[in-house]
Amino acid sequence: MTFLSGCEAIAQGAWEGGASFSCSYPGSPVTGIIDSLKRFPEIKTQWVANEKVGMEIAVGIAHAGARSLVIMKHVGLNVAADPFFNAAYTGVRGSLVVIVGDDPGAKSSQNEQDTRLLALAANVPVLEPSSIEEALVFTRLAFDISHKFDIPVVVRVTTQLCYGTSKVVTGTRKSVVNDFNFARPIQKYLLLPRFVPALHKDLNQRIDNLMQSHWSQWFCHSLLPSAFSTNPFVKYPFGIVVAGFPGAFVTKVFQHEVPILKIGMSFPLNEMEIRNFAQQCEFILVVEESSRFIEHQLRAMNLQVVERPNFDGVGEFNPDQLLSPEIPQLVNSLKNFIKSSGSSGKYQASLVQQLNYLVDSAPDHVHPLDIPPRPPGFCAGCSHRGIFYELSKRNLYVVGDIGCYTLGSLEPFNALHTNLCMGASIGLLHGYITAMGAEAAGSSVAVIGDSTFFHSGIPPLMTAITANIPATILILDNSGAAMTGYQTTSMSFTYHDWENFLGALKVPEFAVVDALDIKQLQVTLDKFLTSSKLSVMVLKGDCVQGITIKKPTNYRYMIQQDMCIECGECLKVDCPAIVPSWDKKNRLEQVAISNECIGCGLCSQTCPEHAIVPRTINTLAPSLTPILSRLPWHAIIRRLHQIKPIKRLLARFERETY
Numbered sequence: 001m002t003f004l005s006g007c008e009a010i011a012q013g014a015w016e017g018g019a020s021f022s023c024s025y026p027g028s029p030v031t032g033i034i035d036s037l038k039r040f041p042e043i044k045t046q047w048v049a050n051e052k053v054g055m056e057i058a059v060g061i062a063h064a065g066a067r068s069l070v071i072m073k074h075v076g077l078n079v080a081a082d083p084f085f086n087a088a089y090t091g092v093r094g095s096l097v098v099i100v101g102d103d104p105g106a107k108s109s110q111n112e113q114d115t116r117l118l119a120l121a122a123n124v125p126v127l128e129p130s131s132i133e134e135a136l137v138f139t140r141l142a143f144d145i146s147h148k149f150d151i152p153v154v155v156r157v158t159t160q161l162c163y164g165t166s167k168v169v170t171g172t173r174k175s176v177v178n179d180f181n182f183a184r185p186i187q188k189y190l191l192l193p194r195f196v197p198a199l200h201k202d203l204n205q206r207i208d209n210l211m212q213s214h215w216s217q218w219f220c221h222s223l224l225p226s227a228f229s230t231n232p233f234v235k236y237p238f239g240i241v242v243a244g245f246p247g248a249f250v251t252k253v254f255q256h257e258v259p260i261l262k263i264g265m266s267f268p269l270n271e272m273e274i275r276n277f278a279q280q281c282e283f284i285l286v287v288e289e290s291s292r293f294i295e296h297q298l299r300a301m302n303l304q305v306v307e308r309p310n311f312d313g314v315g316e317f318n319p320d321q322l323l324s325p326e327i328p329q330l331v332n333s334l335k336n337f338i339k340s341s342g343s344s345g346k347y348q349a350s351l352v353q354q355l356n357y358l359v360d361s362a363p364d365h366v367h368p369l370d371i372p373p374r375p376p377g378f379c380a381g382c383s384h385r386g387i388f389y390e391l392s393k394r395n396l397y398v399v400g401d402i403g404c405y406t407l408g409s410l411e412p413f414n415a416l417h418t419n420l421c422m423g424a425s426i427g428l429l430h431g432y433i434t435a436m437g438a439e440a441a442g443s444s445v446a447v448i449g450d451s452t453f454f455h456s457g458i459p460p461l462m463t464a465i466t467a468n469i470p471a472t473i474l475i476l477d478n479s480g481a482a483m484t485g486y487q488t489t490s491m492s493f494t495y496h497d498w499e500n501f502l503g504a505l506k507v508p509e510f511a512v513v514d515a516l517d518i519k520q521l522q523v524t525l526d527k528f529l530t531s532s533k534l535s536v537m538v539l540k541g542d543c544v545q546g547i548t549i550k551k552p553t554n555y556r557y558m559i560q561q562d563m564c565i566e567c568g569e570c571l572k573v574d575c576p577a578i579v580p581s582w583d584k585k586n587r588l589e590q591v592a593i594s595n596e597c598i599g600c601g602l603c604s605q606t607c608p609e610h611a612i613v614p615r616t617i618n619t620l621a622p623s624l625t626p627i628l629s630r631l632p633w634h635a636i637i638r639r640l641h642q643i644k645p646i647k648r649l650l651a652r653f654e655r656e657t658y
Contacts, residue, residue, distance in 0.1 A: 570591060
């Protein structure tokens with residue numbers, strides 16, 4: 001046995017299942033799966049430009065006869081829906097497993113959508129592990145099911161499962177003989193209208209075969225209370241049908257006291273197993289996350305399903321959704337059952353108490369923990385900080401996208417006002433300007449990251465160019481998907497590459513600027529906002545996650561206290577390396593820069609007194625600091641660092657003097 005996280009367990013299951021290829025576009029909570037897969041040399045891993053591309057590559061691998069794995073978060077399946085739906089029609093030849101990370105509670109997502117509903121529409125099987133151990137086993141078995149029934153298989157996991165850790169039993173890798181070849185016949189793999197009806201019938205048949213197979217029975221696990229062993233004719237007042245992550249809670253609390261049916265395959269459901277279970281209970285209580293997916297299917301079977309008035313599908317599973325004071329018939333029938341059966345042990349008594357849970361029984365006084373607030377924000381030295389500092393000073397409507405830059409909506413910037421989904425910022429701004437007229441272009445901008453731009457931002461840009469929309473578009477290029485851990489999902493462009501690319505797209509006006517040069521940002525933004533043409537400004541900067549602690553950086557900065565007037569202007573860049581001190585009257589008393597500084601130099605450009613200088617400059621010539629501080633050190637240092645011999649000399653000097 002070994003300790004594994006949910007992501008590590010899924011990776012282990014893929015290796016044991018004989019997978020030979022995996023790809024993903026990063027997204028919480030499943031980003032860690034690819035990182036975990038990299039320790040298995042038998043599995044080739046790859047980051048892709050978007051989920052649709054990943055799905056298509058994985059389908060191609062499966063059509064060639066191998067076992068492939070594609071990983072994405074729930075909203076990523078929307079992007080991949082086209083090949084996902086159609087791969088169910090064609091089948092897979094090898095194996096295709098789709099790991100989808102749902103996010104109940106929207107911890108790091110735009111919505112709480114339920115992947116099972118999309119899989120149902122596509123007629124694709126869904127496995128739902130309730131524990132980390134099951135995540136490993138279900139992933140391993142998913143490859144066999146996919147191969148046996150010639151169909152993609154979704155393994156739906158959620159945030160708590162992915163980030164949890166547990167002991168699991170690991171196994172060996174399945175020996176797989178891949179039949180590599182091009183997919184034939186064309187009647188099966190060519191989706192022409194005349195072939196589609198037959199393929200649709202075949203898909204329905206494959207789903208029906210799976211539903212009636214031993215696999216479907218295996219994924220229905222019934223746990224019966226002790227009363228059933230002594231009297232098989234006992235009909236319990238109610239039973240619980242549970243799927244997914246809530247299964248761990250339900251099993252722990254109600255095992256041996258209430259009949260429980262754990263469902264590991266939520267589509268297609270094994271109707272025979274469910275009806276056999278329902279015959280032993282007066283009522284069925286369904287416990288699941290995100291939506292009433294299984295509950296609706298049980299109601300369609302005309303089973304007696306208890307209403308859960310507390311459940312609206314919002315948020316992660318909470319016991320309040322189950323232990324509700326609004327289900328009195330369960331409490332009354334359970335009490336009568338206990339009396340008639342003569343069983344009144346401590347477990348049965350506590351069960352009544354749990355089902356009769358009242359919110360009013362909570363403590364009258366709750367003492368909050370005295371913990372300082374830790375609001376999210378940009379990293380020290382983040383290249384996004386400069387543009388949001390500038391945007392915060394302008395009366396602009398900022399249309400955002402998905403990425404770290406959504407933090408620009410928070411204090412002190414308040415400079416991002418809406419977002420929708422990956423790549424939507426350009427299309428949204430296009431819509432605003434079309435509806436409100438060209439005058440709206442001068443008071444609005446779209447912001448999009450480079451990873452998001454290559455994910456799904458190029459088509460809306462081309463559309464805006466064709467429509468002659470006078471929009472201003474800001475592409476924040478930090479050469480990676482920073483929010484999920486700085487993965488390289490697409491190519492990295494140099495200044496020259498961007499100019500060639502935007503020129504080839506026939507962008508009317510464009511500029512590639514230093515993301516941390518405030519003066520350059522101001523001048524370029526002023527120019528583009530007054531232009532009558534579509535304008536694109538690319539802001540080039542480095543993500544600090546790509547800078548290791550031992551790597552030489554630009555000179556770190558310090559505040560010359562005798563020059564500082566405590567105006568607080570530097571605090572407006574909201575850098576965590578800038579540490580203010582306040583007096584008893586909550587007035588700014590002193591400002592200092594901590595060792596968290598990486599030397600980006602943004603704060604030095606905001607200081608009206610030029611009191612923020614490179615630490616090394618102050619060490620070399622302290623008496624000349626008031627004069628030298630007026631030089632644009634942020635630009636000088638960057639220019640010097642472009643000359644390799646001088647860069648090495650400066651880096652060594654910085655380490656020795658810091």
